[in-house]
Amino acid sequence: MRAQPSLLFCTTTQKRKGGKVVTPKVADVTDLKILARRLVANEKVLRFEQSTLASGLETPFMIDLHALTPRTLGEIATGVRDIVTERHLAFTHVAGVPTGGDALAKRVARLFPETKIIRLFKDDGRLWVDDQPHFSVGDTVLVVEDVLTTARSAIEATHALAVYGLEIVCVIAICDREQGARAAFEREKCPYEALFTARELLAVARRAHIATEEQYQEATAYLGHWQ
Secondary structure (H helix, E strand, C coil): CCCCCCCCCCCCEEEECCEEEECCCCCCCCCHHHHHHHHHHHCCCEECCCEECCCCCEECCEECCCCCCHHHHHHHHHHHHHHHHHHCCCCCEEEECCCCCHHHHHHHHHHCCCCEEECEEEECCEEEECCCCCCCCCCEEEEEEEEECCCHHHHHHHHHHHCCCCEEEEEEEEEECCCCHHHHHHHHCCCEEEEEEHHHHHHHHHHCCCCCHHHHHHHHHHHHHHC
């Protein structure tokens, strides 16, 4: 779990190359520990069952973030905003990796009113950019995603945006399953952050007695193959 910011932030405007970003107008930050408990206990995002991921990998557990309540999605967007502020990220647009990042992109954009949303969509297995003329070469983009496994879709999204001369300032995910995403972004030299890792959510489930000891051990042993 990311370290919590130690400061409350005031409203300022910081100009950066390729755009500008306005820091939050509200002086609060997301408590990631509380949010993790809500995801596991209330939203029930963890399912312990043998499944096949979109990447084709077999897994003993799923992390499903597709049906979050508006309250939880809003708190996640605030968590993304905290990363943006902490890292002094500057961007003119937000893009969600389809389809998991679409709803989050809309909520994040609401926190930065001067930004616009770039829509990505998938057709015949390929990612496409909705090329409405509201962006220009050199504009900067924050890319958001719900769950990362190998990061293949997120990296495809960054490539699709780069075709238009757009600069990716960072990819921020809600959860990293820790199955190769970080290494993939490092190879791409693409900045990357995640609010949570799979192990962190599994630990919360274990402490809350939502996951049995057997389920926890099986899941963490499975993740150990990617260390």
